[in-house]
Amino acid sequence: MMRQQMEDFRERGEFVTGLTASESSIYSRYGWGIAVWGEDWSISREHTIMSCAPAPSVETRFVDPDEMRQIWPGVYDRVRRDRGSMFNISDV
Numbered sequence: 001m002m003r004q005q006m007e008d009f010r011e012r013g014e015f016v017t018g019l020t021a022s023e024s025s026i027y028s029r030y031g032w033g034i035a036v037w038g039e040d041w042s043i044s045r046e047h048t049i050m051s052c053a054p055a056p057s058v059e060t061r062f063v064d065p066d067e068m069r070q071i072w073p074g075v076y077d078r079v080r081r082d083r084g085s086m087f088n089i090s091d092v
Helices: 002-012 024-030 065-080
Strands: none
16 A cells, blocks of 8 residues: 555655654554654755646735635645545644
């Protein structure tokens, strides 16, 4: 199953993927464990071209944190429906 998922990522051109476990403590018996607690990446702008650029009619803009809190749940939910590994989120 994991091999198929990684092949799907490659076919879609996704260069960064992650695998999480809902109950990570049970996997240590199989030799799996936490690889890192966190990461900090910097990517030069010239290496940030979009693999699926938006249609010319799509408008993008920066938003402030207050507006982001209003629009982000809807954006996240639309993307979450197409991906099996994303969690439901709430305001809590």
